[in-house]
Amino acid sequence: MKRLPSLPLVATVLIVACASVQAAQAQDATYLDAQQIPLGTLLAPPPEDGSAQQRADLEAVLNVQRTRTPDEVTRAKADIDKSVFRFADVLGPTFNEANLPKTAALFKAASHDAGLVAKSGKLYFRRARPFIASSEVHPTVPAKAGDAYDSYPSGHATFGYMSAILLAQMVPEKRDALFARGREFGENRVVDGVHYPSDVEAGRIDGTLVAAALMDNPAFQKAFAEAKAEVRAALALN
Numbered sequence: 001m002k003r004l005p006s007l008p009l010v011a012t013v014l015i016v017a018c019a020s021v022q023a024a025q026a027q028d029a030t031y032l033d034a035q036q037i038p039l040g041t042l043l044a045p046p047p048e049d050g051s052a053q054q055r056a057d058l059e060a061v062l063n064v065q066r067t068r069t070p071d072e073v074t075r076a077k078a079d080i081d082k083s084v085f086r087f088a089d090v091l092g093p094t095f096n097e098a099n100l101p102k103t104a105a106l107f108k109a110a111s112h113d114a115g116l117v118a119k120s121g122k123l124y125f126r127r128a129r130p131f132i133a134s135s136e137v138h139p140t141v142p143a144k145a146g147d148a149y150d151s152y153p154s155g156h157a158t159f160g161y162m163s164a165i166l167l168a169q170m171v172p173e174k175r176d177a178l179f180a181r182g183r184e185f186g187e188n189r190v191v192d193g194v195h196y197p198s199d200v201e202a203g204r205i206d207g208t209l210v211a212a213a214l215m216d217n218p219a220f221q222k223a224f225a226e227a228k229a230e231v232r233a234a235l236a237l238n
Contacts, residue, residue, distance in 0.1 A: 029116055030109035031220045032213050039121030039153065042209065043202050046127045046152040054133075057196040061130045061137055064190050073140050076188035080141060082111050082159045086185065087167055090177045091235060099234045103227040107163065110220075114162050114210045118155040121206065127152035129194055139193035154195045157203025158210065160185025165211040170228040171235065182207075 047053035068076075079086060084107035088095045097104045129151040131137040164182025168175040186203050189195035214220045232238050 029113050031217045032113050034116045034120035036213055037117045037209050040124035043121060046125055046198055057198050058134055060197050061190055065193060068191050072191055076191035077141055079185050079188045082156060084163050087181055090174055090181050094234045100230050102230045106223050106227040110214055111159055114158050115155055117210055118153055118158045118206055121153050122150040125152045130196055131193060137193050141192045151195060152199050153202030153206045154186055154189050154199040156189050157186025157200040158206040161204045161207030162211045170231050
């Protein structure tokens with residue numbers, strides 16, 4: 001009969017596996033990796049299953065579902081695309097990828113790194129998405145394989161708030177409108193039926209932490225300065 005591995009051996013294997021994943025993420029990151037922002041430590045946990053807070057969170061999703069308009073659904077679906085150029089409705093038609101290759105590259109890298117950070121929180125908390133918690137929730141967007149328990153924090157809210165913070169430093173003339181758009185980007189995930197309001201709030205915190213960490217990175221600072229000059233020239237703000 002084959003002997004089962006001892007517990008110390010199993011623990012060692014798990015530790016090595018986790019270390020390998022973390023090393024791969026660190027190597028894959030451009031400016032920062034998930035280990036720099038330990039969301040399991042920094043974020044408060046989501047509402048507990050069965051708690052009054054969880055019931056209120058779910059009711060908020062159901063209320064949005066009852067009242068969302070076709071236009072709101074269309075706009076929320078469009079925001080599935082985690083592209084900084086979704087902010088063109090604030091910054092104007094010249095804010096596009098063809099005009100702004102440096103900006104596109106900067107935000108693509110920042111989005112990837114922010115996704116690594118958000119994923120670390122999702123894996124730590126393993127919160128079921130609203131449509132898993134309740135059959136009354138009917139998402140307007142297709143479910144992604146393997147992310148049914150990736151609700152907290154919202155990666156889209158993380159991206160939306162991070163982008164708003166960075167863009168507001170590039171174009172302070174539009175600061176209020178950019179922050180409002182970043183908030184909408186996150187809240188649209190509730191409209192989609194795939195996140196709770198508390199997931200979006202956690203994403204706001206996550207996005208703020210990511211933006212602060214990026215702006216403290218010398219390599220990012222250099223690329224940011226070049227992208228800022230590119231954006232301001234395209235918007236005729238120089």
